[in-house]
Amino acid sequence: MQKNLQIGQQIINSIHNVIGVKDCSLHEPVFDGNEWHYMKECLDSTYVSSVGKFVGQFEQSLVDLTGAKYAIALVNGTAAIHLALILADVAEGDEVLAPTFTFVATANAISYLKATPHFVDNNEDTLGVDPKKLYEYLNKFTKQKDGKCINLKTNKIIKAIIPTHVFGHPCKIDEIVDIARKFNILVIEDAAESIGSYYKNKHTGTFGLMGTLSFNGNKTITTGGGGAILTNNKEIAKKAKHLSTTAKLDHKWDYLHDEIGFNYRLPNINAALGCAQLEQLPKLLKSKRLLFKKYEDKISLIKGVSLFKEPKECKSNYWLQTLLLDFQNKNNRDEILSLTNENGLMTRPAWILMHRLKQFNNNPRMNLSCSESIADRLINIPSSSNLIGKN
């Protein structure tokens, strides 16, 4: 048997051993709390769209969980990033720093504003933006002019940075915030994947000027489709709510809109689901941590591959369990992916790196060698919280 098949087979055996079922998906939602009850209540009330009690309740629960002063519930995580960029005053011609190793939503949202995604590298300690590399790059290739950070190569303003907490693992967000402050760059944290994850005991998404969340069906908790902006800034929160509700002014019966707005508010029916899901979060997080521990026991016995563990000083939600192949095994990734999928276990590679997508391959960037190396060696394995208990 070839070496890669040996590793592939060992991975399959380990996963089967842990989860006790032959077939399973990468991540599926679990609805065993008040989901049916709140959804019925919502339907009975007839308030399924933009008005209803669940939106405010969901936002308050997000505030209670994260410690952010304000949470604004929106239709999805991409809309949250788009709106956050507008609120950060990003405009046509600006550059926004974003990891190449993240989901395409970030680069898309920047592009909606005719701004340019400028790609930065992540590191293997956290899977997130590498603060050291970021500092050295900004030091060498930017200058300060009138309180703005200017890219020396393009002469454009670098307005913001959007670091992602990849697969739920917090990046070194305090260092990134410090560097960004030094260079006059605003921070929008993409916490789409990291609800329930903490860096130095503070919830992810609460370090920057704004944080964004996603409640897509594949996330730790879901509202069907949904997202949110977190912020401590009262003015930003007020404007986020206004712009996401078509910039409509309060009036008993008239349609007064004072600027161009968006229909980005989360509907009440989605918020009802979200309220029930948030109640389940502690239980889901416990199961996901237990799943990690069970996988760790097995995967640590296989040579040539490791299971990614939460970084130091972090508490991760372990949204997606992640294998990293050793360098000498990197050419075997696709065969391992094929073998596991053929055997009924849904596994996935990481995203195609943003600078490798044709629409972004001429964008400004730093050296991205670490992200390239991680992406070439990474495999996500079945991660649903309900896998605990099936064995």
Ligand SMILES: Cc1ncc(COP(=O)(O)O)c(C=O)c1O
């Ligand atoms: C890192 C990251 N950013 C942004 C998003 C966008 O969220 P949504 O799918 O809710 O638009 C997602 C998830 O899908 C994501 O994983």
